[in-house]
Structure formats: C-alpha cells, structure tokens
Amino acid sequence: MKVHWERFHVYAHFSTINNLNDTSMYPDNEPIIEQLDLPFEELMMRMERDDFRGKSSLTIRIGDANDLIREIDDQSVDLIATDPPYGINFEKNEWDEPDRLNWHELATHFKRVLKPHGNLIVFQGWSYVAETKTILDQYFTIKNWIIYDRVKGRGAKTNFVSTREDILWYVMDEKIHVFNKIDSTIKKKTGGMGLKNGTKYRALSNVWTDISPIVPWSKERVKHPTQKPVSLMNRIVEVFSNPNDLVLDPFMGSGTTAVSCQILGRHCIGFEKNPEYYQIILERTKQ
Numbered sequence: 001m002k003v004h005w006e007r008f009h010v011y012a013h014f015s016t017i018n019n020l021n022d023t024s025m026y027p028d029n030e031p032i033i034e035q036l037d038l039p040f041e042e043l044m045m046r047m048e049r050d051d052f053r054g055k056s057s058l059t060i061r062i063g064d065a066n067d068l069i070r071e072i073d074d075q076s077v078d079l080i081a082t083d084p085p086y087g088i089n090f091e092k093n094e095w096d097e098p099d100r101l102n103w104h105e106l107a108t109h110f111k112r113v114l115k116p117h118g119n120l121i122v123f124q125g126w127s128y129v130a131e132t133k134t135i136l137d138q139y140f141t142i143k144n145w146i147i148y149d150r151v152k153g154r155g156a157k158t159n160f161v162s163t164r165e166d167i168l169w170y171v172m173d174e175k176i177h178v179f180n181k182i183d184s185t186i187k188k189k190t191g192g193m194g195l196k197n198g199t200k201y202r203a204l205s206n207v208w209t210d211i212s213p214i215v216p217w218s219k220e221r222v223k224h225p226t227q228k229p230v231s232l233m234n235r236i237v238e239v240f241s242n243p244n245d246l247v248l249d250p251f252m253g254s255g256t257t258a259v260s261c262q263i264l265g266r267h268c269i270g271f272e273k274n275p276e277y278y279q280i281i282l283e284r285t286k287q
C-alpha cells in the first residue's frame with residue numbers, strides 16, 4: 001500500500017471557547033501561518049520546540065490505521081480519542097467490518113504511543129462494548145464508562161429505541177492522567193441545579209444528555225453516516241487533554257476530532273482509510 005503525506009498545516013492557536021455547545025464556533029477565519037509536508041519524525045521534533053507552542057497543527061493521512069499507527073513514536077501522544085467502526089454493519093457500510101479490527105494489536109500500539117499521563121477514549125455501541133472492554137482492560141486502567149445519549153435513534157416495534165453510545169475512558173496511570181474537570185448544566189430530575197461552593201453548578205456525571213445530536217438540518221452536518229457532534233468532541237478534547245497536547249484519532253471518519261483540535265488549540269494526527277471521507281476531512285478543516 002502506498003502511504004503518502006497529504007498535508008501538514010500549522011494554524012494559529014485558537015483560544016478555548018467558553019460555550020462548548022456552540023457548534024457555530026469554527027475557526028474558518030483564522031490565518032494559516034505555515035503549510036508544510038512533514039514526516040512524523042519532524043512533527044515530533046517540532047513538538048519539542050518552544051516556537052511550536054501556542055500553535056495548533058493537523059496531520060491527516062489516508063490509509064489503514066493498523067499500518068499507520070506503527071509509524072508513531074513511543075510515548076508521544078497525550079490523548080487518543082476515537083470512534084472506531086462499531087461492528088454492527090450499520091446500513092451495510094463497508095467501513096463497519098468488525099473482523100478487521102484486531103483490538104489486541106491496536107491496544108498494544110495505543111499503549112506504546114501514549115505518554116505516561118495519557119488518556120484513551122474509545123466510542124462503542126452497546127452490542128460490542130463488553131467485548132472490546134474485556135480486551136482493553138488487559139492493557140489499561142478503566143477510569144469510567146460514559147453514556148452519551150444521542151436522543152435520536154431508530155424506532156423498533158419489538159425493542160427499545162437505541163439512543164446510547166458507550167464511551168470507555170482508560171488511563172495509563174491512575175495517579176497522573178489529565179482530567180480538566182468541567183461543570184454540568186444538566187437539570188437534576190430531583191429539581192434544582194444543586195449548589196456547590198456557592199455556585200449553581202455541580203460536577204458533570206458520566207451520563208451525558210446535554211449534547212444535541214447531528215440531525216439532517218444541523219449546520220455542521222456532512223456526508224458521513226456516523227458523524228459525531230463537534231460539541232461532543234470538544235468536551236472530550238477539553239477534559240482529557242491540555243492546549244498544545246498531541247491528540248490522535250486513528251478512525252477519523254468526517255474529522256470531527258480534528259475540528260475540535262483546531263478549535264481548542266491541540267495538535268492532531270488522524271487516519272482515515274476511505275478516500276471520500278478523507279476529502280470531507282480536508283474540506284471541514286480547510287482554513
């Protein structure tokens with residue numbers, strides 16, 4: 001397989017936005033300050049340099065994640081945040097082929113490339129999450145199992161509507177992982193918001209019901225069947241990494257993780273094997 005560098009952009013740093021649910025926050029007017037083609041080694045070297053701080057970069061490669069991940073340096077990534085094929089053959093899409101994902105092999109590389117304080121966030125569907133978790137538990141320490149309620153789901157006459165997405169959060173080290181705590185604005189069913197330290201907010205729970213799904217009329221919608229909302233990925237990038245950190249998404253899809261990294265000033269490496277989706281990523285992240 002011919003793997004080649006498609007592009008490497010360095011963008012101005014985007015200051016952290018206040019309202020992470022505001023999906024109209026796109027950095028499309030920010031200047032490109034450098035545009036380069038670089039191999040991973042060069043990127044890694046630049047990550048060490050002071051003049052790279054305060055900037056955000058995007059490195060997207062087309063190809064198979066199982067091959068491309070081998071090229072990433074040991075202990076170089078702060079956060080892996082990924083939404084891999086679920087293995088439910090959703091609408092018989094060719095990308096959703098569970099047999100192709102070797103979770104043991106992937107976990108070995110995830111563990112190799114993550115820094116000691118690194119986080120791993122993996123999206124799963126309910127029918128596969130237990131299987132994947134059993135494997136990942138052998139490599140990492142589970143920190144939480146988040147449920148994202150995407151509200152909309154397929155109706156079924158003989159079953160519940162499935163609106164949950166499972167998000168597994170793993171750490172390399174229980175004591176030093178990154179966790180930027182955020183408050184919840186979700187109203188308690190028991191009434192009131194709850195008072196903590198004199199404010200009306202309380203800590204966010206592991207059930208996320210406050211993020212709007214992608215609907216046909218969403219402004220951010222592109223042509224990808226499992227596109228995640230930018231506000232969801234913003235939350236993940238914001239909580240589990242710091243500005244200037246390196247975020248890896250080996251299964252980019254339409255590139256939502258990359259968009260969040262642009263917004264929040266993180267360096268991002270992403271892989272996508274489908275050329276059509278790859279083009280969508282380039283369009284969405286174009287400055």
Ligand SMILES: C[S@@+](CC[C@H](N)C(=O)[O-])C[C@H]1O[C@@H](n2cnc3c(N)ncnc32)[C@H](O)[C@@H]1O
Pocket residue numbers: 063064065066083084085086095096100224226227228229250251252253254255256257271272273274277
């Ligand atoms: C569930 S989708 C990700 C959707 C993404 N979160 C978004 O917001 O658009 C998974 C993606 O992984 C890609 N994919 C599947 N197997 C892959 C592989 N071995 N290497 C790279 N990409 C792969 C598929 O083409 C698909 O676009």
